[in-house]
Amino acid sequence: MVSGLLLLYLIAQCSLLSHAVTVYDPAGAEQPTGSSGSAAPGATLGNIGWISALNAYNNVRLQAPPLPSPMPATSFALTLTSQAQHMAGLSIPQRGDFFGFSIEMSVVEQVIGKNASFIQVPFLNLLATLADRAIDVRIRVGGNTQEMASLVSSLPDNAMITKDNSAIAGPVSTGQTPTLDYTSELLYLLANVSSLVNAKWYLGIPMNDTTHLRLQIAELGDAILGDNVLGYQVGNEPDLYASHQRRPEGYDVQDYSDEFGVMVNGIHDDKQIKNANKLVAPSLQGTWKAEDLWATGYLDAYSTSIGVIAMEHYPDQNCAAEFPDGGFGPVKDPQAVFPNYLTHASGQQIVQPYLNTAGIAQQLGKEFMMFETNTASCGGFPGVSDSFASALWAVDYGLQMAYSNFTGALLHVGGQNVSYNPFTPPPTNLSLFESWTVGPVMYATLFVAEAIGTSNTSRVVDLRANGGNDFTPAYAIYENDALARIALVNFMNEQDGFGSYNVTISVGGDAVGEANAAPTQVQVKQVSIRRYLLAPSVSDKDQVTWANQTFGGRFAADGRLSGTEVVQTVTCNQATNSCLINVPAPGAALVFLSSDAQAQENPKATHTYSTTAVTNPVATETVNPTALANSNGNSGTFPLAGTSKGGANGANHHFTSLSVSWLSVLLGIVFRLW
Structure with missing residues (x-):
């Protein structure tokens, strides 16, 4: 039988285009791929001296700054026109790949x-x-x-x-x-x-x-x-x-x-x-x-x-x-x-x-x-x-x-x-x-x-919200000349129950000939971070979520978002022509002002490339060459280096590569002997 260490060595030398990567530990045991529940391994690794000495994995945790003094208003209103022609200061049309x-x-x-x-x-x-x-x-x-x-x-x-x-x-x-x-x-x-x-x-x-x-x-x-x-x-x-x-x-x-x-x-x-x-x-x-x-x-x-x-x-x-x-x-x-x-x-x-x-x-x-x-x-x-x-x-x-x-x-x-x-x-x-x-x-x-968004027609304006306060900025995005989204940011860190703010959004009725146009519902997405499911903090590093989804913590990401996407629906008050949006401290909210805008920008199923783990250490089947041509191994024996703005430079890098055909034969033999 070929040992797990030999298979590990062989795979470590391979280099192939990947739709999937097989991950082994030195003993051939199954290892989890990146997910929101995989933060513990990274946290443990981060405590190893040589790893935490690398800036990319440092363990520095800062104290969140105190709440500003004086505090900005934690309840304020934004009254917006629904049509771009009535909004001054709009940007040129922007692209989603900004x-x-x-x-x-x-x-x-x-x-x-x-x-x-x-x-x-x-x-x-x-x-x-x-x-x-x-x-x-x-x-x-x-x-x-x-x-x-x-x-x-x-x-x-x-x-x-x-x-x-x-x-x-x-x-x-x-x-x-x-x-x-x-x-x-x-x-x-x-x-x-x-x-x-x-x-x-x-x-x-x-x-x-x-x-x-x-x-x-x-x-x-x-x-x-x-x-x-x-x-x-x-x-x-x-x-x-x-x-x-x-x-x-x-x-x-x-x-x-x-x-x-x-x-x-x-x-x-x-x-x-x-x-x-x-x-x-x-x-x-x-x-x-x-x-x-x-x-x-x-x-x-x-x-x-x-x-x-x-x-x-x-x-x-x-x-x-x-x-x-x-x-x-x-x-x-x-x-x-x-x-x-x-x-x-x-x-x-x-x-x-x-x-x-x-x-x-x-x-x-x-x-x-x-x-x-x-x-x-x-x-x-x-x-x-x-x-x-x-x-x-x-x-x-x-x-x-x-x-x-x-x-x-x-x-x-x-x-x-x-x-x-x-x-x-x-x-x-x-x-x-x-x-x-x-x-x-x-x-x-x-x-x-x-x-x-993706229409290439979006124009952005800084609303100078809350009297132009630096801790509560807001932006409006007009798409196809109509108000589509509002971005709200809260730079404050919650302390003793203070820091979050409420925004009352009113749309329409402020321009000549324009009727009240408060949307029936407002779609909200939030960027938030919660440490141990406790009070969020601007100094936290790992538990970042976007609409309740996360890439995972340190050493725990495979590039795919995990978790169930959560989009809150806020019912607006038609009697007062307003919608009340809460922005947590710290956090940011992206407000969709119509169901059409939400549907247009709601991400479809993303085609990503999965990772796998060893589940059967005594597999005897061969690898299909076509499948192998779309698989991947692990690479190299070199440290990452950096040269950004005077960063340290690594040593020379040398690699050994095997062709797809030779690798197909090699892994076929390995799996037959396994």
């Missing part, structure tokens, strides 16, 4: 898949869950590591990506990133993802050397991905080139504008690139003002080549904690910055410097995106970036960007050295028997997708 993801190029193998034959099942499920609400998902593969990436024909041990840290000149604290070598397998991997879920891609063209252009990723992207390529980002954070020692000291907006012109000419001269007018730029981080770059004539010269005007912004940074000797000043206390993420002012302050550029983008007919963002650079703040506060912050921030005429925003995904990830695979030495960890900000993507 929130997408920015994935650091160096962690593609771990997050997306090891190669074109091995796609991470939880990643597919997460995309499917969001795409079901947004039609598609926009994903950028790039970041700091795209600048040093080079296409090669092959790599040792059939690897798809490898790193070379020796190319870094100077200390890692300078923010430099390693050289990446990658093969065409990367593009085939992305194409296979798109064949399974409706994923669209932004790819990064390196700009570190404008004398020897490396445009192969665009050439292959067009050839392999076709219409699933949304655009090519040319250069990443050029305003940090000098500080990262990629350009001489004094490198300025004019230098960059001139070099960008070299890139544009080279791209247009390359006849293999069909999307030469779908470039994404300038992707400023904020060191330079956008207006200073526009003053060089940048947009006048290159607007015909630019499809997306892009910026990148994090509201804070935790770099001193990540690099104590990097010259970033004193280490910031997460407890001290915690309240900054529990206020409507945060999103308003982030978008304010970009309002002028948003207007310019509209005039030019361009998309305007926040191309990389999250709670804080250099990995985020443990206890903040992975708490429920980050979910509420992202809901408000996302809707504030939509209201401010951004056309999309990409939440950054790094490695295990960051705490802000929307989702994180387990450490590889646990990947055979532990599942993924889904961060609270992932739930915000579902909320915003359902709030905006």
Whole structure:
């Protein structure tokens, strides 16, 4: 008989496209897949020193900030017109795929898949869950590591990506990133993802050397991905080139504008690139003002080549904690910055410097995106970036960007050295028997997708509710020129029974010729978090639910929502022309103002990819080769790495891959001998 350990070894070497993954522990015992009831294993693992030392699984639990003083009114009214023509300040029409993801190029193998034959099942499920609400998902593969990436024909041990840290000149604290070598397998991997879920891609063209252009990723992207390529980002954070020692000291907006012109000419001269007018730029981080770059004539010269005007912004940074000797000043206390993420002012302050550029983008007919963002650079703040506060912050921030005429925003995904990830695979030495960890900000993507809807006609307005109070923001969404949904956020944490608030919503009757139009019923969904089924808290991490459904706690997620969806029906008072909505503390409510709006946006059955467990350790049947071609094993022996905003870089990655045909034969033999 073949032992369980041998079978474990064989499966650990396999890499195949997956509709299902078989999960074993070292002894071959059955292991649970991710569910709402699987938090205990993750909680136990989180207490292991080396695991909790990884920021993605830290055990930092902060104290919830006290209730504001003075307290905002906990009962207030919103009187809205039912027609968009009577509502001032509406945004441009927005898309349901407003929130997408920015994935650091160096962690593609771990997050997306090891190669074109091995796609991470939880990643597919997460995309499917969001795409079901947004039609598609926009994903950028790039970041700091795209600048040093080079296409090669092959790599040792059939690897798809490898790193070379020796190319870094100077200390890692300078923010430099390693050289990446990658093969065409990367593009085939992305194409296979798109064949399974409706994923669209932004790819990064390196700009570190404008004398020897490396445009192969665009050439292959067009050839392999076709219409699933949304655009090519040319250069990443050029305003940090000098500080990262990629350009001489004094490198300025004019230098960059001139070099960008070299890139544009080279791209247009390359006849293999069909999307030469779908470039994404300038992707400023904020060191330079956008207006200073526009003053060089940048947009006048290159607007015909630019499809997306892009910026990148994090509201804070935790770099001193990540690099104590990097010259970033004193280490910031997460407890001290915690309240900054529990206020409507945060999103308003982030978008304010970009309002002028948003207007310019509209005039030019361009998309305007926040191309990389999250709670804080250099990995985020443990206890903040992975708490429920980050979910509420992202809901408000996302809707504030939509209201401010951004056309999309990409939440950054790094490695295990960051705490802000929307989702994180387990450490590889646990990947055979532990599942993924889904961060609270992932739930915000579902909320915003359902709030905006799928019609591509939704227009968002900040209602400045409750006298413009920062703790009780509200947004209205008009779809097809009619009021469809209202989003209500409560940043307060319940204390001694105080903190929740009631909103009385009245619709219609405030415009000339408009009759009262209070809906008979209001459909309510809530984002809420409850720790041990007790009082909810903004500092909790694991028990996040969306309409009573959850991805599960740490090491307990397979990318599918579990639990019964709960949609509350609130009967409105026709006599007073009003509907009373309660918003828990903390929490957010999405109010559907008609049964049609609810029916349209209510997610249909999501096609996801299931996981399985060993139930019969003495199975003797062979594996059908067709079924095997759609199955999956576990991968690699490498740690996750990250390069976001100066994050630590992992060692070189090498893998061993087996072909589908050889694996079919191998597993057939194994099961016959078992």
